[in-house]
Amino acid sequence: MMNKGAPEVNAGSMADIAFLLLIFFLVTTVIESDAGLNRLLPRINPDQIIVDRKKKNVLPIFIDAKGQLLVQERPIEINELKAIAIDFIDNGGAPAGDPAYCNYCKGNGNPKSSDNPNNAIISVNNNRETSYGAYITVQNELVSAYTELRNRESQKLYGQDFTTIESAFLNPETEKEQKEILKEKVLVIQGKYPLNISDATLK
């Protein structure tokens, strides 16, 4: 009767302790994932490259210190920017037969605006005092203009949005053969509407 060995520790409160710890970690855990706008900075060249660019192929955008936009030296509101950018990129001003002729553009074909989406460059300039928020808003609008054009082209060619194709391509769970097909599609669309947004001053 007396020799029962060491008495057992009551483990009934173990669950409570574990719960306490669990709740602590649940509350403190932030499974954060960052997201943003990806950009590739231009490589530095020791000797300046002088590119002969026609003035009509460049859309100059200037953001002043107060966040006011000037497009081609004309003040505009920020919500007009996307439409202006789409008009400019998709203009297709080169005449048929010209090497820069764009056969998939649906723009106005204004000869005074860009020849081809491949030649069209949007040049964003800003003051040193410009707020970063304004700069990001402009960049965001420009990207969304490109996305709209790419989606349109992708719908026409593959019956799918470009964003859908791209996210499937970037998804690590997609199978390899599938990826090759998707990669080709992504490259075709990106080749038609390359993201030409420049921060440098173009002459």
Place this chain on the structure above:
Amino acid sequence: MSKFNAKKTTDTPNVSTASLPDIVFMLLFFFMTVTVMKDTALKVENTLPNASEIKKLEKKDRVVTIYIGKPTAKYVERLGDESKIQLNDKFVSVKEIGDYVSLEIAKMPEHLRAFTTISLKVDKNANMGLVSDLKQELRQINALKINYTTYEGNAFLNLE
């Protein structure tokens, strides 16, 4: 018949809770392993702008984060209220940033170095002048892939 009736009178049996601690421990270990404690304390104000056309930054192991913003109240007295650059736990001047970022990249395993992305977490009220200088420095050290890290939301809210 009586056989069946006899059973009805007993209470419903208690569910055994003996395995509850095991389940809770399992969850606990899951959260303990996925939790990443923040390794840098922010010394600058950092309200990121909103944007809608964003891409996720996956794979944390190849990202170098640079913060820009006004120093927080604690540091304002010493550093003034001009925007400053913070990398890891210290303030870094624009001229030094190239060296520090190269150092960060050198710390990464070799096969990841080519894929390094610089995540710029810039306060939305910061000046573009500093950001432009920073981008120029990054070009000098050939760290060309950058990501303007933002919150997801309506970009027009940035202007208010």
